[in-house]
Amino acid sequence: MNKWKKKQPATSKPFKRPTLAGDGYGGRAGFFLHRAVTNIRQNVFVNVVTIGTITLALLIVSLFLLVFVNLESAAENWSERVQVTVYFDKDLTTQDQAAFREKISALNGVSRVSYVTRDEAFKRFKSRLRGQATLLEGVRPEVLPTSFEIALKRSHRDTASVENFVSALKRIPGITEVQYGEEWVRRFNSFLNFMRLLGGLLGGFLVIAVIFIVSNTIKLTIYSRRDELEVMALVGATRFFIKAPFLLEGLMQGMAGSIISVILLFGLYEGFLHNAGSFLTFNPATSGLSFLPPEYIAGLLLAGALLGFIGSLTSLKRFINV
Amino acid sequence: MIQLHNVSLAYQQDASALNNINLRIGKGEFVFLTGPSGAGKTSLLRLLYGALTPSRGQVLIDGQNITRLSPSQIPLLRRSIGVVFQDFKLLQNRTVFENVAITLEVLGWGRADIGKKTMHILKQMGIESKYNLVTQRLSGGEQQRVALARALVNDPKILLADEPTGNLDDANKNQILSIFKEANIRGTTVIVATHDRRLIEQSHKRLVTLHKGEIVEQMEKEAASDEQTL
Numbered sequence: 001m002n003k004w005k006k007k008q009p010a011t012s013k014p015f016k017r018p019t020l021a022g023d024g025y026g027g028r029a030g031f032f033l034h035r036a037v038t039n040i041r042q043n044v045f046v047n048v049v050t051i052g053t054i055t056l057a058l059l060i061v062s063l064f065l066l067v068f069v070n071l072e073s074a075a076e077n078w079s080e081r082v083q084v085t086v087y088f089d090k091d092l093t094t095q096d097q098a099a100f101r102e103k104i105s106a107l108n109g110v111s112r113v114s115y116v117t118r119d120e121a122f123k124r125f126k127s128r129l130r131g132q133a134t135l136l137e138g139v140r141p142e143v144l145p146t147s148f149e150i151a152l153k154r155s156h157r158d159t160a161s162v163e164n165f166v167s168a169l170k171r172i173p174g175i176t177e178v179q180y181g182e183e184w185v186r187r188f189n190s191f192l193n194f195m196r197l198l199g200g201l202l203g204g205f206l207v208i209a210v211i212f213i214v215s216n217t218i219k220l221t222i223y224s225r226r227d228e229l230e231v232m233a234l235v236g237a238t239r240f241f242i243k244a245p246f247l248l249e250g251l252m253q254g255m256a257g258s259i260i261s262v263i264l265l266f267g268l269y270e271g272f273l274h275n276a277g278s279f280l281t282f283n284p285a286t287s288g289l290s291f292l293p294p295e296y297i298a299g300l301l302l303a304g305a306l307l308g309f310i311g312s313l314t315s316l317k318r319f320i321n322v
Numbered sequence: 323m324i325q326l327h328n329v330s331l332a333y334q335q336d337a338s339a340l341n342n343i344n345l346r347i348g349k350g351e352f353v354f355l356t357g358p359s360g361a362g363k364t365s366l367l368r369l370l371y372g373a374l375t376p377s378r379g380q381v382l383i384d385g386q387n388i389t390r391l392s393p394s395q396i397p398l399l400r401r402s403i404g405v406v407f408q409d410f411k412l413l414q415n416r417t418v419f420e421n422v423a424i425t426l427e428v429l430g431w432g433r434a435d436i437g438k439k440t441m442h443i444l445k446q447m448g449i450e451s452k453y454n455l456v457t458q459r460l461s462g463g464e465q466q467r468v469a470l471a472r473a474l475v476n477d478p479k480i481l482l483a484d485e486p487t488g489n490l491d492d493a494n495k496n497q498i499l500s501i502f503k504e505a506n507i508r509g510t511t512v513i514v515a516t517h518d519r520r521l522i523e524q525s526h527k528r529l530v531t532l533h534k535g536e537i538v539e540q541m542e543k544e545a546a547s548d549e550q551t552l
Contacts, residue, residue, distance in 0.1 A: 028430065042415055228413055234371075235472065236401035237428040238394065 028244070035245035036252060046221045047253060053217045054257025055264065057210040058304055062265045064206055065296060066273070068199045070289045075192050082157040082185055084166060087145040087177040091118065103172050104148060109156030109165055116147045145177075159189045211307070218250060218311035219318070226319050233320065242320060247312050254308020258301045266291070323349040323480065323511045324370065329379035331365055331535075339365040340376070341535040347513065349479075352506045354522045355515040357532035363515035366532070367482045370513070371403050372396040384479060401429060404473025404510075408485035410465045412457040412472075418444065419453040422471045429476060443475045447501065463494030470501055474510070481505055483514040487521060499525060 040047050104113050122141040162185050166178050232242045273289050324347040331340040340362045355363045368374040381388050412421050426436045444450040447467040487495040506512045531539040
């Protein structure tokens with residue numbers, strides 16, 4: 001490749017054949033990395049703008065994710081209240097209890113079955129009427145029904161599944177009275193569906209906007225250096241050779257942007273959001289908003305790196321045509 | 323070295339930039355391409371370094387038909403061709419050294435060799451003291467010498483120049499011309515597109531005149547010895 005002809009004038013010392021930096025793509029990795037770092041150093045302003053854009057874009061997405069994840073977990077907690085109760089007029093014998101328990105547990109979607117005796121029911125009744133003990137005068141445990149309380153698995157808490165379950169339950173001989181707060185289940189589930197739809201739509205638009213903004217920013221930064229692409233092509237650089245430093249640069253920008261956005265998110269969370277939940281009585285199960293789970297953080301970092309890389313890749317396509 | 327057979331080039335279907343060009347340029351020749359603006363000088367040069375492919379005809383460089391090269395082979399062709407332009411096409415925020423070294427980096431040379439060879443060519447161009455300046459701080463003549471250094475640093479077989487002196491004063495024109503001649507003496511085939519009559523008359527070289535995409539006149543080298551004019 002390197003034809004080195006000794007054509008210097010007689011006054012200059014002839015050179016030896018040059019040593020190569022390294023053959024193949026692997027041997028050039030160091031050169032590309034060096035090139036990318038130098039590019040970042042020489043184009044500080046452009047890089048700050050790009051990294052800033054990626055940071056803000058990912059921060060918006062991650063804030064949205066934070067709220068959405070917390071809403072989801074709140075909804076999970078609320079859905080614990082979806083519970084089906086089977087009432088009996090009489091005390092059940094231990095055998096009957098075991099028989100019913102077995103039949104109920106055999107149904108699809110049951111996660112827990114517990115028997116509530118008259119005494120237990122009376123205790124709960126009393127605790128609910130605490131402070132108004134006069135109302136309980138003359139009430140004895142015998143007037144209250146015994147019951148089975150059935151908790152359902154997460155996947156069986158939607159309206160249709162609950163109704164199916166109840167009709168299956170009613171087919172068990174001996175079970176007549178079933179209660180499950182159908183109105184509440186219906187409303188809760190339609191709220192949940194609405195929230196997911198809204199979240200999906202908002203999140204989708206947000207992601208599209210972010211991709212659009214970031215890819216355009218990268219396109220502009222590459223456009224500002226199109227003469228460099230042209231010169232490289234002119235002196236015989238292969239496409240890969242021209243692209244590699246830009247792609248590495250994009251990857252680094254993306255990673256830097258995503259790391260900064262996660263740090264900022266954590267700062268915002270620690271500063272304002274971690275106790276916002278109790279303020280809003282948002283999530284009854286926990287004291288406040290929880291931070292994003294680690295797999296989401298990893299996802300964000302990966303998304304940032306990909307955003308930088310793919311943004312550069314698609315932008316380069318437009319400018320390398322020399 | 324360079325052969326064009328019945329080469330035609332049409333940018334759009336109606337307007338043809340080059341029309342049935344036949345041209346042979348031997349190894350080590352020095353050729354001026356001239357003609358009015360829009361005659362096809364630049365298009366012809368662009369064909370030679372693979373930036374354009376002809377609509378008809380064949381272009382052979384060093385025995386290789388470059389109209390049949392795949393896009394991935396074009397870079398390899400360009401490594402044996404140096405190109406300079408009227409607007410220099412230097413990287414403005416890079417130093418003189420970096421602008422020249424890029425040619426050798428592309429070839430995969432090691433750092434030490436790049437340093438030696440780059441400084442050597444800068445010395446030949448008489449700008450070695452400015453190696454660490456960013457190119458936007460140089461004068462036009464100096465910038466063109468950097469561009470020439472970048473084109474010549476890997477001893478190309480062919481040097482193409484598109485109006486290389488268009489932006490320069492007379493003193494600088496003469497310097498640039500003598501660099502072309504030196505390169506030519508060392509074996510590089512040189513093709514200079516220009517409409518600067520003085521430059522052509524001064525150098526007594528083969529002249530190819532284009533008009534409206536066709537070769538209208540060819541003048542062979544005059545008897546005067548080249549070495550005397552250096």
